[in-house]
Amino acid sequence: xxxxxxxxxxxxxxxxxxxxxxxxxxxxxxxxxxxxxxxxxxxxxxxxxxxxxxxxxxxxxxxxxxxxxxxxxxxxxxxxxxxxxxxxxxxxxxxxxxxxxxxxxxxxxxxxxxxxxxxxxxxxxxxxxxxxxxxxxxxxxxxxxxxxxxxxxxxxxxxxxxxxxxxxxxxxxxxxxxxxxxxxxxxxxxxxxxxxxxxxxxxxxxxxxxxxxxxxxxxxxxxxxxxxxxxxxxxxxxxxxxxxxxxxxxxxxxxxxxxxxxxxxxxxxxxxxxxxxxxxxxxxxxxxxxxxxxxxxxxxxxxxxxxxxxxxxxxxxxxxxxxxxxxxxxxxxxxxxxxxxxxxxxxxxxxxxxxxxxxxxxxxxxxxxxxxxxxxxxxxxxxxxxxxxxxxxxxxxxxxxxxxxxxxxxxxxxxxxxxxxxxxxx
Numbered sequence: 175x176x177x178x179x180x181x182x183x184x185x186x187x188x189x190x191x192x193x194x195x196x197x198x199x200x201x202x203x204x205x206x207x208x209x210x211x212x213x214x215x216x217x218x219x220x221x222x223x224x225x226x227x228x229x230x231x232x233x234x235x236x237x238x239x240x241x242x243x244x245x246x247x248x249x250x251x252x253x254x255x256x257x258x259x260x261x262x263x264x265x266x267x268x269x270x271x272x273x274x275x276x277x278x279x280x281x282x283x284x285x286x287x288x289x290x291x292x293x294x295x296x297x298x299x300x301x302x303x304x305x306x307x308x309x310x311x312x313x314x315x316x317x318x319x320x321x322x323x324x325x326x327x328x329x330x331x332x333x334x335x336x337x338x339x340x341x342x343x344x345x346x347x348x349x350x351x352x353x354x355x356x357x358x359x360x361x362x363x364x365x366x367x368x369x370x371x372x373x374x375x376x377x378x379x380x381x382x383x384x385x386x387x388x389x390x391x392x393x394x395x396x397x398x399x400x401x402x403x404x405x406x407x408x409x410x411x412x413x414x415x416x417x418x419x420x421x422x423x424x425x426x427x428x429x430x431x432x433x434x435x436x437x438x439x440x441x442x443x444x445x446x447x448x449x450x451x452x453x454x455x456x457x458x459x460x461x462x463x464x465x466x467x468x469x470x471x472x473x474x475x476x477x478x479x480x481x482x483x484x485x486x487x488x489x490x491x492x493x494x495x496x497x498x499x500x501x502x503x504x505x506x507x508x509x510x511x512x513x514x515x516x517x518x519x520x521x522x523x524x525x526x527x528x529x530x531x532x533x534x535x536x537x538x539x540x541x542x543x544x545x546x547x548x549x550x551x552x553x554x555x556x557x558x559x560x561x562x563x564x565x566x567x568x569x570x571x572x573x574x575x576x577x578x579x580x581x582x583x584x585x586x587x588x589x590x591x592x593x594x595x596x597x598x599x600x
Contacts, residue, residue, distance in 0.1 A: 181358045182299045188356040189248075189292045190312050192256060195349040196285040197318025197431075198325075199263055199342050200228055203279060204402035205326035206266075206335040208409070208416055214272055222546030224272070225402040226539045227279040232286020233535025240290035240528020248295020249359045255288050256350035264343035267336040285346075286535055290528040297516055297523055299360070303442065305516045310438020310509040316394075317431030319401045320424045327405075327420040377519065377526055385572060386514055387533030389450060392457075392569050393507035395537015396562055400500075401427050402542045403558065411555050412490045425494055430501035437509030446513035447577055453507035454573065458566045460499040464488065464559040488556075500562075537565075 203210075203225045211221045242251050262281035269275045293309055300308040326338050377383060404426060408419035440449050468487035475482060488496075512527065519526040541561070548557040 181360075185299050185357050186296055186308055186311060188353050189252070189296050190315050192252065192349050192353045193288060193292045193312060193315030194318040194321065195345060196256070196259075196288045197315055198322045199259065199282060199318075199346060200232055200286040201225075201319045201398070201401055202282075202322050202326060202338060202342060203228060203275075204319075204405060205322055205416075205420060206330065206338050207402075208406060209330060209335045210275065216272070218546035218550045219543065220272070220546070221406065222403075222542035222544075224275060224279065226399075226542045227276050228283035229286060229398055229402075229535055229539040229542075231280045231283030232289075233283075233532050233539055235284055235287030236290040236531040236535060237525070237528040239287045240294060240531070241525045243291045243294045244523075244525055247359055248291050248298075249354075249357050252288060252291045252295060252357075253350060253354050255284055255291065256346060256353060259285050260343050260346050260350070263339050263346060266339035289535075290531045293512065293527050293531075294523050302516070306438040306442035306509065306513045307435065308438070309512050309516065310435040310441070313434040313438070313508055313512070314432050316397065316434060316505070316508070317428055319398075320428035320431055323405070323420040323424050323427055327417045331417060378529070382514075382518065383526060383529055385576060386511055386530050388572055389454075389507070389511045389514075389569055390530045390534035391537035392566050393453065393504040393511060394531075394534035395539075395541060396457075396565070397427075397430055397501075397504050397508065398535070398538025399541025399545065400562070402538075403545050404497075407555065407558070408490075422490075422494060426497045426501040429498065430505035433502055433505040434509045437506030438513065440506060441510040441513035446510045446517065447573075449510035450507055450514075451570075451573060451578070453503040453510065454566060454570045457500045457503040457507075458563065458570060460496040460503070461559050461563040461566060463496045464493055464500070465556050465563050467554050467556040 207221055207224050210216070210224070216224065239251060239255070259282055262278050262284075266275065266278050266282070269278055292312055292315075296308050296312040297305045325341075329335075329338050329341060401423070404423035405416065405419045408414045408422055409416060412419075414422070437449065437453075466486075466488050468485070470485045471483065473482045473484075474480075511530070515523060515526050515530060541558075544561060545558040548561065549555055
């Protein structure tokens, strides 16, 4: 009979592998959507909607799937998800109309809902002091977005975009089989007999939940939205081919996914707040650099006798370097936000992770659409980074107001009380 430690590591490995494959499938429209947009003549907004629809359904299902995990356990729920999405993936190759792709994309989005299942299933197998690292390792499955950037463009060039869903359907079926044989059930992880769904939902009255939703909508929603947009951005802004554009985009996608495990360790070591605060500031500075648009200047010379003209823009190497910083910061931040949750909501972690995951997924859904709309309206490609800068700034202000400002006030009040109560020297 397998030992407890073996079961822990087996579940963690199988969960992480399955989630990586789910994330690969969940973001595939960011790659196959490029040739599809050319075939169907889609504009930026329509392309954004196509890539975002799977993100929407994956986000909306995170809440009920998280609650189901608390009730029935992670193993059966995760396995059913893996099996259900296989037919939808396979049918994408036969779609010829935009509406057909949207419907199938909505069904495939269930793959993204697996996050709230897997994160809870993983956490409940580990002791509290090791949950941050375990959840970080599982969350590194975000790197599935990088996997699809390695695989899909090459398959598209060699065999056509229709071959991608055919290949991914086979991979997902194999994943379901592997997952079932390398995972275990633990009845003690279920709380169906202890907490009703109505009682679980009461957690929505806690304002901290909404704050964590905001944080996660930046670090995870931004990661998903930017991952879906990057290949197209590099192609349009810097004139790169699809394979090279997708390859360079992995400089953001892959490290941001993999480093989540390190972010879990940092959160265990230094605390969720400290790590999240540092990540937000690092990404804010990098996004400021990325937001600078291609600009032409006309400067009148002394005496008004002439004009000096020059231009300035962010070269591809500087943009990519800043993008790498954002990816690292958001990757670590994804783990630190969930460390908040494991500290505060251990008993109903599935439900709360579903709520926070829903908010993050909605961010990933809305951003590509907003990216497309901003570019269509303004014609300025860097407005997408200006938007990311703005939402990151909101999180920093909210964190300062609710987490850093309160301890500062407490220290000041304590100092004042000490001054008042200390008698004067005679």
